[in-house]
Amino acid sequence: MAQLEPNRPIDGTYVFDWRLSRKGYRLNKLAFSLSRAENRDAFKENEEAYFDRFDLSEEEKDLVRKRDFLGLIRHGTNIYMMLKLGAATGNGLYQMGAQQRGETYQEFLATRNVGSAT
């Protein structure tokens, strides 16, 4: 039985299906690689050189350069892979979430039940 209904999109939601997984494959491969300390060091040392290992398009490089997390999600970056990119660039989950919502970090925290439970 079909599990997804493309004709019933959920607002503000990018379901990580095979289409997005194909589209974001290179970005996801880069992000996944950052779960190794030596790769994080290489990435921080020279981002542009690090991009070359993954054959990124110019558009994909730009999304990473700009830390455009909503753009990365729309381009097929899986959220759990993106967390590694966040870790390597000093952006935690809640910072990336606030940006996706179009809010500042403080604005986002104010929407939470216990905003200090970070």
Next chain:
Amino acid sequence: MARIVGGMGTSHVPSVGVAYDRGKMQTPEWQPLYDMFLPVKEWLARIDPTIAIIVYNDHGTDLFFDKYPTFALGAADYYPQGDEGYGPRPLPPVRGDAEFSWHLSEQLVWNEFDLTVCQELAMDHGLLVPMNLCWDHRPDWPIKVVPLQINVLQHPLPTALRCWKLGQALRKAVEAYPKDERVLVIGTGGMSHQLNGERFGFMNENWDQQFLDWIEAEPERVAQMTHQELMEKGGAESVELIMWLTMRGALSPQVKRIDRGYYNPMTTGIALLTLEDAG
């Protein structure tokens, strides 16, 4: 003969691991969660499991989309910790039981559940946070673990119904093991949360409470739900809740509830449900 002595559903929120490592579980922010698990520790002491089968998902820690298993079973005597991007946490490796795992894989595959068997598998918060909430890892984990990994990241995911049937097959596989093991089955993940897109931070406590009612008393209702329905109600990442069905499927049709709790401080409904067979 091995038998199932209990089932548990619990969320596996990564920030809990951070709070745990920093000794912050009894700060005002985390005390409600700490208190939720006090009766669980008493219950665990009473049912005294020797092995926990933990149904969890990897979060881009060890498994990548180059080859992505729908169901994967750990079959090792030790499981190292993966690196989730911040370096390792101060935890010992998880102790496994390769012989029991291989027995389960044989029974499950012969019963038409075609698992990927992993002789090496690195653990992340999906499995470790529930362990932190249940057991002290010092000087070593007091229990052996079988990790059962389900794809909840890359659609097509296994259906809720399939996860439920896997639980039923898991029960038979456990009961076919000749050694006297006391097995706890833990389903992890959820509850309502969404981490991608403008809908980031979505939670739905009413639905979470309904889910807790249904998974206990009417699990077939959850098993009939599609991923679309689950994501609409609870957020895209709440689809992890299909992993609770594997736990519930491994228990008897009627169950006795021991404890239930809920706390949703930040972006995820964090729940606890403990169950025992009731004939």
